[in-house]
Each structure stands twice: as structure tokens, then as C-alpha cells.
Amino acid sequence: MARAGMTQRLSHDLNVRTVIGDPIKVGSVTLIPILMIDVKFGGAATKVPSGATAPQSAESHANLFYMSGEARPLGVVAITGKGTRFINLVKSDAK
């Protein structure tokens, strides 16, 4: 079923490994990116059967789907000799 397939895909594709990036080593510093992934997906279909008086060719259908998404880094965990801290990569517009 399509719905079951979508549920499986979401649990398979979106997991911790997707949003926690591979560590980046720079000298004695290790950076671990933290990501945000936002995916939207939808579809619709209609099928209008031919009426009693309409010819068979009058049967019509329409399908529509869309998908949109955004991926951006939220921050990095910086592990340095001084300690471990989270560095925010989301620019705050509020001043």
C-alpha cells in the first residue's frame, strides 16, 4: 500500500544519522554538524467514470503530486581542548 510505503520510507530515510552529520576534524578540533531536514510530500487523484450517456472516451482522470523541502544546518558541536560546546548556526533576526 502506498501509505505503508511512505511510512516505511520516512522511518528509513529520516533517522539520527540523517540529521547528525559526519564529524569534521580540523587539527585538534572536531566539529559535528547538526542538521534540520523538512520534507513535505503529497498527492491527489481523481477519476471520473463515463456517464450513461457519455461515450467511453469521455472517462477522464487527473493526478497531481508535489514535494518540497528544506535542509539547513542548525549548529555544530565543537569538541576542542577547552571543552565541548554547541555553536548555533541559525542567525537570529531579533535584535
Added chain:
Amino acid sequence: MKSKYACLSAALLLLGIPCRAQLPVGKPLGEYDKLVSQLKSSSLVGEPIRAGGTVIIPFASVNFGLVGGDAKIASGGGLSSKSVPLGFLVVEGDDVRVEFLSAPEDKPSVVRQLLQAILDRKVVFIGNGLNIGNADGNVQDLAPLISSLAKLIAEANITTIGNALNLGSVKPPKNNAAPTEGEPKLPQGNKP
């Protein structure tokens, strides 16, 4: 860095070409799998760039959209993707700091520019500004209205779009004389 985003955009584009839907959630789900599998941290956080004792790591956001549909006689689809650099991390020894890039200015679309022009009253839509329908009268009766409308448009320095005047079935001048130069000419015999 740029080439990486170009590759991602090209991959997104290739995914979008065959996306004319035959089923609303059939084939597109396969494309969805490919798309999500390509979204990795390396797509958003670039390779470290070393410059002396300083290392710079750029980061960016990726936006994408995909739409498709088909009906009995037509099908179509669209794809958009955008990669925007957000800033970079600067690593100097044990110090890590972040520098943000200024947000790119949104270039207003044509629709938004037109909407703003309408709000600023630089563009005025006049659809059938004067419709006399089947009312009795002739074109000479309209002269004051036409001139006042033209004066309004000229004084306000505005652009008009649409039909400013719908004469309907107005009758020609009573004396049936040929219109002089500069006088509006009416089509003859256009009664419904």
C-alpha cells in the same frame, strides 16, 4: 563548493525531468527516495578550506520543490531548487567562531511589483470605466466624461490598463455628419 551545489542542483533537475505523474504517489516516491538519500551533511557543510593557521568551513541551506500532474490530454511538471550560503565557521587553533553572511535581498517578482504599483496608485485598472450599454445618447454626450477621465489620468501620471470606455450600442451623432478630426468614430450597425 559551488560545484558541489551545482552537482546537487543538477541531480535535483535530473530527478525532476521524468516526474510527470502517472500515479500521484507511485513513481514520485522513488524520486523522493533518491532526493532524501542525497541530503547529507556534506551537502550543507562544505569541505574545510585551510589558509595558513586558519580553517574556514562554509555552510549553506538547500531548498527544493517539485510538482507534477497530468490530466487526460496534458501533463506537466516543475522543479525548483535553491542553495543559499549562510556563513562559515572559522577555526583558529582551539577557537571556533561563526560568521554569518548577510541574507540575500529578495528580488520582488513581477506580480509583487505590479501589486505594489497598484497599491502606490501608479497603475490603475479601469475595466469598462464607462459603460452606457443601451442608453440613449450619442458620442457627443460622452465628450465631457472622456475629457475628465483623460484629465484625471494625465494629472495623476498613472498607467491605465483595461478598457476605459465601452460604448456599447451608443448611437452616432444625430445629424449623421462625418466625425471631424479628433472626434471618436463609432462602428456603424453594431447593435446586438
